Amino acid sequence: MDKKLIKKLQRICGRENVFSRSLDLLLYSYDASMEKGSADVVVLPQTVSQIQELVRLAVAERIPVIARGSATNLSGGTIAPQGGMVIACTRMNRILEINTEDQIALVEPGVFNLDLQKALAEKGYFFAPDPASQKVSTLAGNAAMNAGGPHCLKYGVTVNHVTGLDFIGADGELYSIGGRTALTPGYDLTGIMNGSEGTFAIITRLVLRIMPLPEAVSTMLVSFADIDSAANAVSAIIARGIIPATLEFMDNLCIRTVVQSLQVDYPVDAAAVLIIEIDGPELSLASQNQEITAICRQHGASDVRLAKDEAERTALWAGRRGALGAMTRLKPSLVVFDGTVPRNRLPEALRTIHTICHELNIQYGTLLHAGDGNIHPILVYDERDADETARIRTGCEQIMKTCVDLGGTITGEHGVGMEKMAAMTLLFSPRDLEAMRKLKHVFDPENILNPGKIFPQLRVDFCL
Numbered sequence: 175m176d177k178k179l180i181k182k183l184q185r186i187c188g189r190e191n192v193f194s195r196s197l198d199l200l201l202y203s204y205d206a207s208m209e210k211g212s213a214d215v216v217v218l219p220q221t222v223s224q225i226q227e228l229v230r231l232a233v234a235e236r237i238p239v240i241a242r243g244s245a246t247n248l249s250g251g252t253i254a255p256q257g258g259m260v261i262a263c264t265r266m267n268r269i270l271e272i273n274t275e276d277q278i279a280l281v282e283p284g285v286f287n288l289d290l291q292k293a294l295a296e297k298g299y300f301f302a303p304d305p306a307s308q309k310v311s312t313l314a315g316n317a318a319m320n321a322g323g324p325h326c327l328k329y330g331v332t333v334n335h336v337t338g339l340d341f342i343g344a345d346g347e348l349y350s351i352g353g354r355t356a357l358t359p360g361y362d363l364t365g366i367m368n369g370s371e372g373t374f375a376i377i378t379r380l381v382l383r384i385m386p387l388p389e390a391v392s393t394m395l396v397s398f399a400d401i402d403s404a405a406n407a408v409s410a411i412i413a414r415g416i417i418p419a420t421l422e423f424m425d426n427l428c429i430r431t432v433v434q435s436l437q438v439d440y441p442v443d444a445a446a447v448l449i450i451e452i453d454g455p456e457l458s459l460a461s462q463n464q465e466i467t468a469i470c471r472q473h474g475a476s477d478v479r480l481a482k483d484e485a486e487r488t489a490l491w492a493g494r495r496g497a498l499g500a501m502t503r504l505k506p507s508l509v510v511f512d513g514t515v516p517r518n519r520l521p522e523a524l525r526t527i528h529t530i531c532h533e534l535n536i537q538y539g540t541l542l543h544a545g546d547g548n549i550h551p552i553l554v555y556d557e558r559d560a561d562e563t564a565r566i567r568t569g570c571e572q573i574m575k576t577c578v579d580l581g582g583t584i585t586g587e588h589g590v591g592m593e594k595m596a597a598m599t600l601l602f603s604p605r606d607l608e609a610m611r612k613l614k615h616v617f618d619p620e621n622i623l624n625p626g627k628i629f630p631q632l633r634v635d636f637c638l
C-alpha cells in the first residue's frame with residue numbers, strides 16, 4: 175500500500191495500531207474457514223471517531239473495508255479477496271453499562287461474548303446467544319453473523335437480543351438505530367444489521383437484551399446405539415411441547431475424539447449422544463426430566479445420565495464445547511459445515527451426509543444443534559493435499575444441496591461469507607437476490623464494505 179496512505183492511517187490510529195508488513199498481513203489473511211486472502215493494511219482503532227475517519231479515508235481512496243472481530247467466523251467473512259483495509263475492533267472492548275433494571279447491557283464492538291457473560295453472571299444475569307466460540311468471539315461479530323449457540327433453541331439467536339446499535343455507515347457518518355427497549359418505531363434497521371456480515375456498516379456499539387439467570391438448570395447426557403434413534407428422539411421431545419434450553423447431538427467420532435483429547439467421561443461405544451439441558455423454576459424440572467427420559471427410552475436410549483451437581487454439569491459441557499478443537503487432532507485442517515433441515519428430516523439428512531462422505535472418502539464427525547435442525551458435519555482434511563481439499567469442497571457442495579432438497583437452508587448460523595456465495599442460487603431466484611443487492615446498495619452504494627461476500631456475482635456497476 176502507498177506509503178503516504180499508511181502515514182495517514184498512522185496519524186488517525188497511532189503507529190502501533192497500523193500493520194502493513196507482509197508477516198503481519200499473513201496473520202490476518204485467514205479466518206476459521208477454508209478461504210484465504212490478504213488485505214493491504216490492518217488497523218486496530220480504539221475510538222468511534224477513529225473508525226469514522228478510517229471509513230472516510232477509505233471511501234475517498236476507494237479502498238475496500240473489511241470489519242473484523244476475532245475472525246472465528248467459519249465462512250470466509252473476514253477474508254479480503256480484493257485487498258483493502260481490515261478494521262479490527264478487538265481493542266474496543268469495554269463493557270460500558272450493565273443495567274439490570276432495564277435489562278440491557280451497552281458494549282463496545284470488540285467485547286468477547288464470554289467476558290460479558292462473566293460480568294453478567296456476577297449480577298445474576300446472562301446474554302442468551304452463546305456460540306461455542308464464546309471465549310474469543312466478539313459481540314459485534316456475533317451480531318454481524320447473527321450467531322446462534324446451544325441456548326438459542328429456547329431463547330432465539332443474536333438478532334432476538336440486540337435492541338439497538340450505533341454504526342458508521344459507508345458515508346462515514348455515525349448512526350444510532352433501535353434503542354434501549356425492544357419496541358422502537360419505523361423500519362427494523364437493527365434487525366437487518368444482524369446477519370449483514372459487515373456489508374452494511376461498521377458496528378461501533380451494541381445495546382443488548384440481558385436476562386435473569388434461571389432459578390435452576392438440569393443437564394443430562396443420553397446415549398443411543400444408533401443415529402436414527404437419537405435424531406427421532408429430538409423431534410419427539412419438541413413435538414411433545416417441551417422446549418429444552420439446549421438439545422445438542424454428537425456422533426461417535428466426535429465422542430471418541432473428545433474423550434481422547436479432553437478426558438471427558440462420555441460413552442465411547444455410543445453411536446450418538448444428546449446433551450439435553452432444561453432450565454426454569456426448580457419445581458418444574460423433575461417432571462420435565464422424567465418426561466424427556468421416557469421419550470428417549472421409547473426411542474431406544476441405552477443410557478440416561480443426569481448431572482448431579484454443577485461440577486458434573488460443567489464436565490458434561492466440556493466435551494461439547496471443546497469438540498471442534500478436539501477434532502483438529504485428527505487432521506491439520508477442518509471445515510465445519512453449517513446447514514439446517516426441518517427437524518423431522520434429520521435422520522434422512524444424516525444418512526445422506528454419511529453416503530456423500532463415504533463415497534468421497536472424507537473423514538468426518540457430526541455435531542448438531544439438533545433442536546433447531548442445525549447440522550454441523552466436521553470434515554477433516556489436510557489442506558496441503560490438493561486432491562483431498564477438492565473432495566472436501568465437492569462434499570460441502572453436495573451437503574448444501576442435500577439440505578436445500580430436504581427443505582432446509584445452506585447456513586443456519588455461520589453466515590454466507592465467501593464460502594457459500596455460489597450456493598445462494600440454490601435457495602434464491604435472481605429476483606430475490608436482486609432485492610438483497612438493492613438493500614446493500616442503499617447502505618453501501620460504492621460497494622466499499624466487505625465486497626465479494628454473500629452475493630454469487632456482483633453486478634458490474636457495483637464493483638470497484
Ligand SMILES: Cc1cc2nc3c(=O)[nH]c(=O)nc-3n(C[C@H](O)[C@H](O)[C@H](O)COP(=O)(O)OP(=O)(O)OC[C@H]3O[C@@H](n4cnc5c(N)ncnc54)[C@H](O)[C@@H]3O)c2cc1C
Nearest residue numbers: 243244245246247251306307312315316318321322372377
Ligand atoms: C470453535 C468455533 C465454534 C463456533 N461455534 C459457533 C456457534 O456455536 N454458533 C455460531 O453461530 N457460530 C459459531 N462459530 C462461528 C463464529 O464464532 C461466529 O460467527 C462469531 O459470531 C464470529 O465472531 P468474531 O468476533 O470472530 O467475528 P469475525 O469472524 O471477525 O467476523 C464475522 C463477520 O462479522 C463482521 N464484523 C465483525 N466485526 C464487525 C463490526 N464491528 N461491524 C460490522 N461487521 C463486523 C465481519 O466483517 C464478518 O463478516 C464458531 C467458530 C469456531 C471457530
